[in-house]
Amino acid sequence: MTIPDLVFKNLERKENAQALAQIQEGEYRFITYRKLYKKTLRFAEGLFRLGTRGGDTVAIFSENRSEWVIADLAIQMLGAITVPIHSVFQEKYVRHILNDCGAKIAIISDNHLFEKLNHIHNGLPLHTIIYCAKNKILGLNQKKHFHFTDFTRKYSKTNPMNLRYSSSIATIIYTSGTTGMPKGAALTHENIVSNVEAIQRAIPLHMDDRLLSILPLSHVFERTAGCYAPLTSGACIFYGESSRDPRAIPHDLKRARPTVLLGVPRIFEKAHEKILANKMFHIVKYLPCGGALLSRIIKKRFGGAIRLCVSGGASLDKAIGAFFHKYGLTILEGYGLTETSPVISCNRENAHVFGSCGLPLDNLIVKIADDGEIIVKGPSVMQGYYKLPGATQAAFTLEGFFKTGDLGSIDADGFLHITGRKKNILVLSTGKNVQPEEIETALNASPFITQAIVVGDGKKMVTALIAPEREMLKAEGIAEERSAHTRIQEEINRILADFPEHERIKKITILKEPFLVERDELTPTLKLKRKVIEERYKEVIGEMYRV
Known part of the structure; x- marks a missing residue:
């Protein structure tokens, strides 16, 4: 069974139910399962006419929206391979992915993401852009381009051939790894279908369920558990503004x-x-x-x-x-x-x-x-x-x-x-091992701490860089930096009171701003990129270990 087979199984039972809801001009516009199926067929026909065949790769470079889902299912209907790209990826990663997968067609959302493509397109196989923005994207003249809505209206074929089998690759997802260039994990239809079915047995969803999509569809957790699983169940997924702006x-x-x-x-x-x-x-x-x-x-x-x-x-x-x-x-x-x-x-x-x-x-x-x-x-x-x-x-x-x-x-x-x-274990100069994630999870639960990274590999003790929750500090009347440092150190001492002595943080540095995806300090799913952070703050970290 393929992913589109799974999603549109029992279509007659749910065809009039609402499948997707897209925010437009402050209101949600709904797409029923029947409309979703028809739009997917038409988009698949359009891709076929552009030369897309089984085994070809098509990139989706967009924030969450209903067009993302339609394009993804259409690509897979043809036996082609969806390659999602995180909208927050830096240009060097976007170029690497497009070059590595060889995609000739990309679906993009707006001017902001097109600008990223425009800076890196030279030498890439990419030749066609399908865009979702309401207004035409500037600078598209140099490439073949279509508006998403026009593209789906243009074609009306109702039965495109599915050219591949469940053992075929459905998607290549480039891991937002915490080190180095992303690697492409090749997932088959069988891989994802088996996961969706097992998720459904563990946490059943129902036709009257509504889900708000917050996490990026370019991440497999949202795609499998937050898209395919609810669509298989006949639930409705809402795409608002929060996937672009938390x-x-x-x-x-x-x-x-x-x-x-x-x-x-x-x-x-x-x-x-x-x-x-x-x-x-x-x-x-x-x-x-x-x-x-x-x-x-x-x-x-x-x-x-x-x-x-x-x-x-x-x-x-x-x-x-x-x-x-x-x-x-x-x-x-x-x-x-x-x-x-x-x-x-x-x-x-x-x-x-x-x-x-x-x-x-x-x-x-x-x-x-x-x-x-x-x-x-x-x-x-x-x-x-x-x-x-x-x-x-x-x-x-x-x-x-x-x-x-x-x-x-x-x-x-x-x-x-x-x-x-x-790979993140810290080995202190005393020979003691420290798992930084356990400490960081405990610290991040504090209302006074937004982010924490624990460091100390090869050192005699562990220290930490702390991004504070300044609103909470202000609520306690703490505005001066030295007072904030003292209050957060007290909070850390309280949280880690029951931890072994070698896991208790002896020194901290309060950062002026939090770690950001845009600065390559976090992955798109907000995991710490330790090597990037430690290199960027190496002088600050070194200062904590000076007598």
Whole structure:
């Protein structure tokens, strides 16, 4: 079965239901499943007329929108390969991806992203642009170009041939790795379909569910769990403004009123901070009916109709999960990688442990290797890295298990726990090992800390760079930098009081601004690029180790 087969299965049952909702001029415009199917067929016909055939690559360089989904399914209908590119990628990464995959056609959203392409297009095989912007993009004359809407109206064929099979590559996703140039993980239709079906058995979605798309579709977590899974279920996905601007999340939540929300830990950490900063919270929680009232207030913050949230991409502090659960909102934490399509394990509504990544999916074998690394085998594990046989071979054990690079354990009840990245272990000059991620997860749960990176490899102690949550400091009347330093060090000492002595942070540096994706300090899913950060701040870090 291919991905389009899965999405449009039982079409007659859901054809009049709303599939996608796109924000336009402040209002949502809906697309039914029947319209989605027809638009996909027409777009596939258009690509076919442009010469796209099975095995060809087509790039999508756009923020989340309904056209993204239509183009993706149409490409796959032809047996061609979708190559998503993160809209926040720097030009050097965009050029590398387009050159590596050989895409001749790209779907882009607007002028901003076209400018990136325009700076790097020389020498690339790219010759055709399909754009989604309402107005014509400036500078397109040098290439063949079409507007997305015109392109779908132009063709009316209703039965394009599917030229490939479930074992064919459906997508090449270039990992937003924390080091070096991105590698292309080649995922087949079978890889993704098997993952969607297993996700559905673990966390069922329903036809009356609504999802607000916040995470980038160019990331496999949003694409598999936030797009294919809900479309397979007959649910409706809302594309608002928050995928382009995270500041719009509260507004989009009110408009879309999702029943299910996929996010990364920072989204739930920020919500937690806002709730704690509200003085009414600390008054209401002591009232006789305070728990029920707070439950309504918290759910209203997520739109008012929310029934569950799913968190992935990094570890969620268990205290935050327990906090929301106490007031009636379950956040199900999961774990996965691009190379595994992506979900490996997740908590369930009827079986979850705070601080864990849940139970492995029922069609995967997950083990802990002798050195503590999590290894996995099953139908959702990638074929390999595109054009990189050496890297592919190195990524698997002799028994065919994929080496995740993450360290973890499986408890007596079968729940998977992540302790950190194998390559990120800090070895102190005392010989002690430190997992920085465990400390960072604990620190990031503080309402006073936006981001933290723990350093100290080869040194006698661990130190940290801290991006503070300045709004919270101001709320406490702290504006002067020295006072902020003292308050945050006190907070860190409190948080790490029960950690082993060698894991307690002895010195910190308060940063003037947070780490940003645009400065290549974070991946598009907000993971720290440690080498970039440590190189950029090497003098600041060195200062913390001078007597």
